[in-house]
Amino acid sequence: MRFALKTLILLIPLSLSVYAQFTQTAFSQSGSDSQDIRKAMLEVERAFVSRDPAPFDKVYIDGYVNVREKPVFNYREQLGAMVKWDAAALKAGKRLDFETLSYDSDLPAIQVIGDVAIVNVLKKNLWRYRDDRCLTQYQTTELWLKIESSWKIAAAHMSTIQCEKPPWQPPHPAVAEIRPLLKPTKFISVSTETELRELLSSLNDSGMRSDTNADGFISDYVFTSTGSSVSGDRSALLSALKIPTMRNRYRYRDDEVFLNFGPAAMYLFRIRSFPKAGETTPPPPIVFSIIFIKTGDTWRIAASHASELSD
Numbered sequence: 001m002r003f004a005l006k007t008l009i010l011l012i013p014l015s016l017s018v019y020a021q022f023t024q025t026a027f028s029q030s031g032s033d034s035q036d037i038r039k040a041m042l043e044v045e046r047a048f049v050s051r052d053p054a055p056f057d058k059v060y061i062d063g064y065v066n067v068r069e070k071p072v073f074n075y076r077e078q079l080g081a082m083v084k085w086d087a088a089a090l091k092a093g094k095r096l097d098f099e100t101l102s103y104d105s106d107l108p109a110i111q112v113i114g115d116v117a118i119v120n121v122l123k124k125n126l127w128r129y130r131d132d133r134c135l136t137q138y139q140t141t142e143l144w145l146k147i148e149s150s151w152k153i154a155a156a157h158m159s160t161i162q163c164e165k166p167p168w169q170p171p172h173p174a175v176a177e178i179r180p181l182l183k184p185t186k187f188i189s190v191s192t193e194t195e196l197r198e199l200l201s202s203l204n205d206s207g208m209r210s211d212t213n214a215d216g217f218i219s220d221y222v223f224t225s226t227g228s229s230v231s232g233d234r235s236a237l238l239s240a241l242k243i244p245t246m247r248n249r250y251r252y253r254d255d256e257v258f259l260n261f262g263p264a265a266m267y268l269f270r271i272r273s274f275p276k277a278g279e280t281t282p283p284p285p286i287v288f289s290i291i292f293i294k295t296g297d298t299w300r301i302a303a304s305h306a307s308e309l310s311d
Contacts, residue, residue, distance in 0.1 A: 034110045037117055037144055037151045041105060048103040048125070051086040051096075061145065063186060065155040065259065067289055068138075069309055071268050074181035085174035098169060101133070102126040111220050111302070115146035116264045116293050118303045120222050120230055123158075132167035136160060139228040141305040143264055143291050154261050157289040157305035159228045188260040196258060196265060196292060199299050204241055217301045218293065224305040226286060237304045240288055243271055250274055265292040265299070270309075285309045 040059045047055040056079055066075035086096055108121035119142040126135050138158040145154050188196075203216050223237060224230050245253045255270040271286040291303045 033112045033117065033146070033151065037110055037112075037119065038108065040151055040153075041108065041119075041121075045103045045105065047083070048100045051083050051090055051100075053080060053083045053087055056080050056083055059152055061147070061152045061154050064153060065184075065266070067155070067157040067268065067287060067305075067307070068160060070180070070182055071257065071287070072180045072182065073184045074178070078175045078178050078180065081174040081178050082172050085172070097130055098172065099128045100125065101128055109222070111218075111222075113218065113293050113295065113302070114263060116302075117144040117146075117151065118142070118222065118291060118293075119144060120224070120303070129167040129169040134163040134166045136162055136166070139224055139230065141222070141224055141289070141291070141303050143261065143266065145261055145264065154264070155259070155266055155289075155291075157224070157287075157307065159224060159226070159305070159307040161228055184257055184259060186259070188258040188265065192260055192265065193258045195299055196267060199292075199301075200241055200267070203238060215300075221301060222303045224303075224307075226306045226308050236306065237288075237290070237301075240271060240286075240306070263294050264302075265294070266290065267292070 040055075043055040044059055046052070056076065060076045060079070062076065063073065064076040066072050072078070086098075089096060103123070103125050105124065106122040108119050111118045119140075121140050121142070123138040123140055124135065125138070126133065128134075138160055140156055140158045142153055143155040144151050146152075199216055217234060221232055221234065222230060223233050225233075225236060240253075243249075243251050243253050245256075247254075251271060251273045253269050253271055255268070257266075257268040259266040259268070267290040269288050271288065273283045273285075275282045286306055286308055289305045290301055292299045293302045294300075
């Protein structure tokens with residue numbers, strides 16, 4: 001008995017020490033990952049100004065998805081073409097009609113969960129077209145993946161906060177040659193889509209009470225509303241998921257797309273409305289994105305984002 005008690009007394013400090021070392025290591029790894037992501041973000045921000053193509057090829061995955069107005073599934077190709085065209089023009093001593101004068105971000109909120117990260121950030125793009133300037137801001141939710149020890153951005157949903165009088169500008173010559181790809185070329189497996197649909201269905205079945213659907217979300221779930229406000233509120237997403245896909249209703253969901261990113265997934269859909277009685281113009285469509293993270297065998301919702309479309 002004395003031996004067991006003595007052993008227990010010796011083991012308790014040792015266990016606490018091991019736990020402290022484990023916690024500190026996990027925290028330092030997470031902190032290191034956040035620093036690596038922030039470093040990659042800074043490289044891209046500087047590249048927008050300098051028109052350096054290298055960071056875009058390095059940081060963006062092939063098949064990067066950008067949601068601003070309509071989802072674009074070949075945005076990396078469009079962005080790369082623009083930057084390379086501008087870089088060649090600058091090298092030839094030409095002055096660009098369109099310039100990025102500065103591109104920076106507020107301090108981003110970065111959540112790292114294994115090899116997946118959710119970044120919520122306000123980006124600030126000061127640009128000029130000829131002699132007119134504009135500060136365009138983007139409240140952004142980004143999905144990052146750790147691939148072969150390097151963090152890369154896989155998808156982003158951006159809500160535009162435009163300057164009061166944005167200058168008119170024509171389509172960029174390089175981008176005009178690459179039509180936006182509005183449908184994905186890589187599709188999710190039937191089994192994974194079924195798992196995600198079952199999760200979404202369970203949220204609908206559990207109702208709007210926050211204490212009945214908590215298991216479907218990570219603890220630090222973040223939502224960006226159509227007004228660009230950021231919170232942990234789940235009610236707007238749950239309300240959107242209750243909108244039927246039948247077109248004979250006042251509001252309906254369509255343009256559904258499921259995307260697979262390995263340990264993460266994404267669900268995109270659009271909410272459309274018919275004109276109200278006595279009106280000829282319907283409310284603007286709303287595009288929703290939901291980001292899922294898989295921990296073990298369980299999918300959970302890490303973030304969602306809603307933005308109004310202009311068409």
